Amino acid sequence: MSDAATLESFRLADSFLPVGTYTVSYGLEQFIQDDRVEDAAGLEALLSTYLRRQVGPAELVALRAAHAAATDGDIDAICRADRRLSAVTLAAEFRESAQQSGDRLLSLQTDLRDETTLDRYAERVDTDETPGNYAVVLGVVTALADVAVREACLLCCHGFVTGLLGAAQRLLSLGHTDAQRILDELQPVMTAVVEESADGAVDAMTPFAPLVDVLAAEHERAERRLFAS
């Protein structure tokens, strides 16, 4: 990758990126509330489930499809992957969170860049023709910045895990060293799910984490909560 592409990927992977990561916990808040996650080991096991069962078989498959479609300038194919990802994301809060972060990244990038593909996709999101999920926006943005698809997938996993670790630090008494240790120990999982996602088809995404869905449903109705999901 060129220096510009590498720097772009650093920028997109940084928790400094203003996409509202600090507002989402993807059900983690409820797992902690329910005493299902009480320490670093429990957190790592749950994050591993998220990567293997949700991010890998759904988000990354959609990201790959969006990346390939954006490279070809095929807006219809981007939207197809986008709609498909929403259709397989059954937890309502997760769809909302993914669309909110996607919307923020999309408006940020359309301000920064002058790219026809990005503008045309943003128009479709504005007119509600397509949901604008974060993973799909990220696929488009990375493709247009010449970030290779494998790096884009790894970036997505890294961003997801650091986002949830940030949430965990506010919900659990999790130290910085523990957070870094989890991030470090999940590296092989991230590599594995990125590898496996290469075989996934947009028409056959199979995310499967029913207990996450049930706790997300409880979170939707929780009276006191810090996070939007």
Next chain:
Amino acid sequence: MAADAPHPAFEGYATEAVPQAAVGSPGKDGVLELTFERTAEGTTLVHDYATVPFHISGTLGYDPLPEADTVFIQSPTGGVAQGDRHDVSITVGDEAVAHVSTQSSTKVQSMTCNYAAADTTLSVGAGGHLDYVPEPTILHADSRYLQELTVDLAPGATAVVSDVVVPGRLARGERFEFERYLSRVCGTGPDGLLFEDATHLTPEEEDPTAPGVLGEFTVYGTTFVLAPDHDEARLSDALHAVVTESEARAGATALPNGAGVAVRALGDRAETVQSTLHAAWDHARTELLDAPAPSGRKY
């Protein structure tokens, strides 16, 4: 890809020969077709065709709703065997109301080669309603089962579709000993895809009891309440309130594209998951049809 493999995960199995009756031979490729139409008397089963292992003994006047009709699918066999390919099509005409279930659990037998598959196509006409609530699927040790279900809704149509999986003969201590289970449920409407859900379990390769997957639970079920013309946020809240009162760990969430609500339930026994989902079904049916759900009793 082998011609017979509908999913890449099953490609290897499809190349294995079946030593008993071959794939596609009589008794292996059961077909069931049911068509319900609205008539002056209410709902009538106007077409039915069943080959082994499916059997139909007419309809039952069993529904609390007088204009509804009921069919219980029977099987003269001990369950689903390796090499079985089942094909079920159920069509509910405009304004008709039908309830289709099975008489007892679907037992997927142990396998040494190949796999078994069931393809179910449901379609509901304008203003019609279908309850497709079969008894649970029990996965015996070493079984490989692929289940694909699609439900298509015309404008104004509603449906309740339920799926419960029991990962073994629990009473004899068998759990998560099957090889592969993939169940896909796909909903479509006049504008195309509404939602898709997949349950993919390969206990040997990936721990089904991992946190966030099934956790400490064994039995898992989902009821889809499909009602694209209804306020799904309100229905979701109401169904969630109903199921959190019950024994299983359950929750309701609004489906994508305004399709309706998904209710997921996890438990230790089939009965608790079924009774929780039945409570959701009962509430949904009262909302949609102004009549309670039929009782689950079949004997």
